[in-house]
Amino acid sequence: MNKNHRVPSSRSLNAVEVKSKFGAEFRRFSLERSKPGRFDEFYGLLQHVHRIPNVELLVGYADVHGDLLPINNDDNYHKAISTANPLLRLFLQRKEEADHGTFGTDSLTRKKNTVLSAVLLRPDHNKKKPPVIISLPKDFRPVSSIIDVDILPETHRRVRLYKHGQEKPLGFYIRDGSSVRVTPQGLEKVPGIFISRLVPGGLAESTGLLAVNDEVLEVNGIEVAGKSLDQVTDMMIANSHNLIITVKPANQRNNIVRSGVGGGGGAASGSSGRSSDSGASYYGYSSHSAAASIPPHIIQNFPVGELESDEDEEDLVIEAGGEAEPIRHVASNHSMSSLPRYEPHLNLRTATTPSPDRAMERGSLEEDGTVITL
Amino acid sequence: MKRFRRHGQESQRDRLKQELFAFNKAMEHGFPHQPSALGYSPSLKLLAIGTRSGAIKLYGAPGVEFMGLHDENAAVTQVHFMPHQVELVTLLDDNSLHMWTLRGHNGLSELLEIGRFTLTGPPGAPPSVTRVTAVLAHSSGELLLLGTEGGHVFVVEVPGFRELEERNISLDQIASSVPDDYIGRRNLEHVEALQENPVDPDQVIIGYGRGLMVIWDLEKKLAIQHIPATQQLESVCWTEDGKYILSSHSDGSYCRWMVGGQDTNEEEKSDIPYGHFPCKAISKIVQLPTEEGPPFLLFSGGMPRASYGDRHCITVIHGKKHVALDFTSRIIDFFVIRDGPEHTGEPSALVVLVEEELVVIDLQTEGWPIIQTPYLVPLHSSAITCSHHVSTIPLKLWERIFAAGKHQNAHYSKKPWPVTGGQNLAPDPPQRDLLLTGHEDGTVRFWDASGVCLYPMYKLSTAGVFHTDADPNDNMNQGTEGEWPPFRKVGCFDPYSDDPRLGIQKIHLCKYSGYLTVAGTAGQILMLELNDEAAEQTVEAKVVDLLQGQEGFRWKGHTQLDIQEDPVMFPAGFQPFAVVQCQPPAVVTALTLHSEWKLIAFGTSHGFGLYDYQQKNSVLIKCTLNPSDQLAMEGPLSRVKSIKKSLRQSFRRIRRSRVSLRKQHVNTATKLQEANARLEAELAEMELAPVQRKIEARSSDDSFTGLVRTLYFADTFLSDSSHNTPSLWAGTNGGCVFAYMLRLPSVEHRADEPVTAQLSKEIQLMHRAPVVGIVVLDGHGAPLPEPLEVAHDLARAPDMQGSHHLLVVSEEQFKVFTLPKVSAKMKLKLTAVDGSRVRRVGMAWFGSSRTEDYGESGLLVLTNQGDVHVVSLPHVKMQVHYPCIRREDVSGIASCVFTKHGQGFYLISPSEFERFSLSTRCVVEPRCLVEAPLHSGCSNQHQSQPDGASSTHRAKHDGEDAENAAKHVMEHALLNDEKVLQEIQKSLEGDQMQVSQTHSL
Secondary structure, eight states: OOTTSOOHHHHTTTEEEEEEEETTEEEEEEEESSOOOOHHHHHHHHHHHTTOTTOOEEEEEEOTTSOEEEEOSHHHHHHHHHHOOSEEEEEEEEOGGGOOSOOOTTOOOHHHHHHHHHHHHOTTSSOOOOOSOOSOGGGSOOOEEEEOTTTSOTTOEEEEEEOTTOSSOOOEEEEEEEEEEEETTEEEEEEEEEEEEEOTTSHHHHHSSOOTTOEEEEETTEEOTTOOHHHHHHHHHHTTTEEEEEEEOSOOTTOSTTSSTTSTTOOOSOOTTOOHHHHHHHHHHHHHHHHHSOOTTSSOOOOTTTTHHHHTTOOEEEEOOTTOOOOOOOOSGGGGGGSOOOOTTOOOOOSSSOHHHHHHHHHHHHHHHHHHHO | OHHHHHHHHHHHHHHHHHHHEEEEEEEEEEOOSSEEEEEEETTTTEEEEEETTSEEEEEOSTTOEEEEEOSSOOOEEEEEEOTTSSEEEEEETTSEEEEEEEEEETTEEEEEEEEEEEOOOSTTOOGGGGOEEEEEEOTTSSEEEEEETTSOEEEEETTTTEEOGGGOBOHHHHHHHSOHHHHTTOOOOSEEEEEEOSSOTTEEEEEETTSEEEEEETTTTEEEEEEEOOSOEEEEEEOTTSSEEEEEETTSOEEEEEOOSSOOOSOSEEEOTTOSSOBOOEEEEEEEOOSSSOOEEEEEEOOBHHHHTTOEEEEEEETTEEEEEEESSOEEEEEEEEOSTTSOSOEEEEEEEETTEEEEEESSSTTOOEEOOSSSOOTTSSOEEEEEEEOSOOHHHHHHHHHHHHHHTTTSOOSOOSOOOSEEOOOOOSSOOEEEEEETTSEEEEEEOSSSSOEEEEEEEOGGGEEOSSOTTOOTTOOOTTOSSOEEEOOOOOOOOSOGGGOEEEEEEOTTTOEEEEEETTSEEEEEEEESSOEEEOOEEEEEETTTTOOSOOOOSOOOOEEOOSOEEEOSEEEEEEEEEEESOOOOOEEEEETTTTEEEEEOSSEEEEEETTTTEEEEEEEOOOTTOOGGGGOTTHHHHHHHHHHHHHHHHHHHHHHSOSSOHHHHHHHHHHHHHHHHHHHHHHHHSOOEEEEOOOOTTSTTTTOEEEEEEEEEOSSOSSOOEEEEEEEETTSEEEEEEEEOOOGGGTTTSOOEEEEEEEEEOTTOOOEEEEEEEOTTSOBOOOTTTTTTTOSOOOOOSSOOEEEEEESSEEEEEESSSOOEEEEEESHHHHSOOEEEEEEEEEEOSSOTTOEEEEEEEEETTSEEEEEETTTOOEEEEEEOSOTTOHHHHHTOEEOTTSEEEEEEETTEEEEEEEESSOOOOOOEEOOOOOTTOOOOOOOOOOOOHHHHTTTOOOHHHHHHHOOOOOOOBOOOHHHHHHHHHHHHHSOOOOOOOOOOO
């Protein structure tokens, strides 16, 4: 009993029609606009509907301006879904040429970026938009920034990491330590919290704004002095969707301006480390955009709250449809089949596919999921 | 101007807060952790217990309790009451002596330290010269005799602790008068014992470690008699008539010596009671006369070393009767209470302090039964795994539980509690409160938590429902006929659970209907009903598959329990009538009962279910498992569990071997050592883990996101704002809330028409923190009343006019949503602001201390930092916060339980609950008076009537009001083992800095 049976009237607003092209073949299906799910699920779905389960793909879509943009992580995937009006046109390519075997999961290097973006942007096929400028900067989100430079001492740096709710790891560790302070009584050793490790490929590392042995002074405006390592950990995790850390960098030589830039646009939205290529190509774009506009991680007094409003606490409420089936008494283990099943990651439902097919598809997705996590 | 007015409002609010909230750590319940010394004052009829942590606790009649704490963090090694006075002297591990007194103040007594003293020897003397090994509080009440390691006896005048150097008895004085043939210049060693002649206070006997005893005349300052025992001395006792001296020795012998004018070198009588083979020392011996018939002889230890060397025994011999009382843990000390105004009559009760409990044996009733202790009950006789508090129990239910408990206590002595000192002046508790503790062995204990004494009312065992590993013939109490020594097991401390799966994890009692549901470690949920008669029941089992077809997982944990299929005879009390077994059999993490709808909801790490206990039918099963969560499938912490299990098994083996096989001691002992070594290695490993924390946003892939943390029933507006319907709410570890609309058949068809549930809402909190509490607030912002509360006219019906609100408490935030359309209305962030996380929450009603009729509902919150907060409702604003538990005390925090009247309990040791209060109106603390005994010795009949007025107003209570508002929803119990262990590890790694909490909310 799939409640996603096509109900043209009420559903149409909520559904995104997808037309996907791979080679000469087209597939059509629909997605729920409010619950697009995650990119890797979407990717699996594409492989499934095209029946090319083991083919590595580059996914592109035509945006409203007719540009061909990549879909390779949750962010641009959601963007694609939300801008599709009403049809989302997808273009799939084999990734073979780009696939030199260097694509380990989670390894995001710039070298790959260029290769990948080159592949994607190669104006060979029927795409008609080769130009360099692909999109407006506002279509991309900043991933990190140095803020409040005007009010902070030069020796401090306030770094904002934009988590955007996706799965890319923040990627750093903190530890206890002690730092030396100058007090009227002389030098004094005080306990402090320090960054102890950066996870390769994590958001923290890729920004280049944080480094090992930087002392953490504040978390989202709250001083950490006097707090235990566990408290600071919990504070950071609680603020992880929009983390603002004030640090005293261990390396004081390149303070303030343009210090830690470099990092290829900084990480941002990852694809949960699932498909290596995707993240990489995104960065390719991202650096382009960075070139076109102000690099996002440079001095910028970001109006706090701008992102806060949508990032912070937009809890997802799913109301079971009013038309839901009459409640049937459930004798035994099949009790829940009449009720919407909770599938935390598998919210993609192809309304067009008949239910037996869907069941199968779900099975395959699940299988896929496990393979990936392992 | 506006600003000014607001300020005025705030100060008004501040004043109100002062009237509503006050933090008070009122008292401790249970058995002191690691007791190390026992003392008794026959004249005050008070007993005193000193502990290894330096606490001194005095107990008299039930309700009469005093506690003091030495500033030094040293163990109390001896406690001596000054005869016929209200003073007592304690000796600590660090060789300091402390004088305490019970001072009257405002009609109440309080325990105060009034002096301290450390012996100073001559300059240059080694410390052993002044190291106190024996203390005698002289009957004059003015002298303290201190025997030392160097063999000297120092005489000190009290209470001022003035050394009377001229009266000291030096070793030289003694040694010079000892016959040469006895010692041959051997060292006499330390002073082991000092005893006063009961008939001549001038005579004291000094017993030296080597065995020599000397009767010394304090006035004449000379030795009267030398008693040349040759074995190492353990204790000395003077018979009451002063004619004989009993000495006990390290080889398991005791001797009786005649006190005569001249030196006698022959012992009158000598015996090794459990002889032939080498025996352990008799550490203390006492002989007491009876008016007619033979005297009582009591001694501890003396067991045959090889076969029973590990037992903790006190032997009582009276005429032909000879019993070796076999205690559950190491004996600290014992004393005998005697009848009569001068405390010289018949021995009436033997009081034994062992490491884990206090046992009192009635010596005047045939068979020497045990007298049930009204306090100092070992809460941890099996380890506490969870607790549940129910306030304001209706009298009817109270009486029925009490009656059921009476049946169980038939084997106890009928004699009243013999320690009767002091007067309990605390007002009668305003209400009847029950504290239920779940234990590792599958029992649930019901405690009367209304007043100062945490009194055991009733014990429920759930093990009978299941087949367990336990060998039914493995009855420790059965001594074989003609066994020697004639052992008798006494005491109830038995921490070795036969089957860890029986452990109780969640409890919910409906005080109106008498329905009780308990859930355990192996996914078992029992429904029980109070029955005043014993009855044979077949328990109907229902297996519920929470995986709901999720595939690819393998449960690596324990198997589910096997239900007894045959009818089982259950004694009067709570009798099970239905069992639900979750599959996989993971520990139950959430449980709630709605007695009006006759439904229970339960959850594990895999999902939750709804069960109709009237139709004995499963209504709803929901799998919350995240497909990528491998950990949840493996069973709770198999590795650590296995160590625990192996330890437990080793212990069990030892206990078995004691009963049956006597020869395998060495074997089991080494096994135990191995297990200990393994555990130590494990702990060391934990400590070595690097102190580093990963900063990572919680994701849906985290382990145990599907674990169900809280379940809640509410009659509210779930689908539209005009019709309220029954609903079930569930919150998970991954920050997800599910709401189900329930459809209940009408009352007349309740038995045959099905109950149905339909998913209505699903809320995913963006911050993904575990949901620890869900409450629906009515139109007035008050929590909905408990089931049947309104039906019993005990609560105001909830306001169904205004719109209801949903309060979701996660570990990090408090968030209020509107209903029926769920949209966020208010929130209070905790973790993001101060880095603490919610560990426990509860609803409470706070009455104003100033006016009877004002009160507020509030949310009680305990954080992982050990702070308690009160959060106002419905506006979720921080009101007050107090540091309550040390943040390193992970098990204390995990054990905390709140009451509906703003009090709380938490474990400060495995055996003790600390009771605290946040309410100005509800405070339970001991209020008692002890008066100095008249030296004539007549009992303290006529005491000045103390001013009781001040004590009564405090706990005044308006039943109706209190009933109204408080709504206790949260489940509280120990988290599963893994969580606790993680926490322990965290705290081990955590730094020791003191945290200053700031709340800028």
